[in-house]
């Protein structure tokens with residue numbers, strides 16, 4: 001287990017600028033009220049839910065130790081399957097239970113949603129950095145001492161151009177070198193080619209399926225589009241009677 005040094009400045013940083021440390025109030029995470037009970041941290045968190053995400057995080061932790069896995073993307077076949085919920089909870093548990101330094105990237109540049117969860121005011125983010133003619137420093141948002149957020153910024157429609165830019169690769173490279181874990185919240189595969197492009201830039205993909213909602217032909221199409229070899233595992237979200245419960249069925253590649 002990596003016990004990340006809190007707030008350690010990182011040498012060689014070019015694009016990513018650490019956010020101000022969160023207020024030392026103990027709770028310190030500013031969750032929005034409609035997400036609080038679905039998150040695996042904070043005073044209103046559900047123990048059963050937190051436990052499920054610890055199991056998922058444990059698998060990633062072992063893959064990190066065994067083969068250096070340190071960046072994953074979350075995607076799914078359709079909108080609303082639970083990608084963002086899973087990405088945020090995974091990032092929280094890796095940071096708070098496993099004490100990794102984690103960067104959560106909101107890479108849904110067309111419809112960013114993470115700002116809603118953390119009650120973070122809409123500001124600049126990835127989309128501005130990728131579309132600006134000049135190189136810009138990107139201010140990260142400190143969610144906890146160990147968890148930072150790279151917000152998506154303002155929604156853009158030309159996200160394919162932005163995501164395929166050399167700057168995007170530079171940002172991901174810097175992120176993986178500075179953090180123990182980089183968790184990328186991606187759009188659904190059905191929306192555009194964004195998720196397919198992003199899948200080629202990260203070490204592996206966790207595929208979210210919403211129980212009772214995601215249709216199996218859509219899953220098949222999405223998995224084929226991403227590439228089966230890119231998929232590390234599947235998170236089955238929302239099994240009836242158990243609340244928002246993710247299951248991890250796959251095994252990260254050796």
Ligand SMILES: Nc1ncnc2c1ncn2[C@@H]1O[C@H](COP(=O)(O)OP(=O)(O)OP(=O)(O)O)[C@@H](O)[C@H]1O
Pocket residue numbers: 035038076078079080081082083084085086108113187188237238239243244245
């Ligand atoms: N297991 C669950 N139980 C209850 N609510 C859930 C569950 N999973 C997700 N939700 C809720 O469903 C909505 C959609 O979830 P989320 O935003 O995580 O999906 P998404 O796949 O990221 O969607 P999008 O494709 O629009 O980005 C949110 O309001 C979220 O809180």
Ligand SMILES: [Mg+2]
Pocket residue numbers: 083084085108113185186
């Ligand atoms: Mg989402």
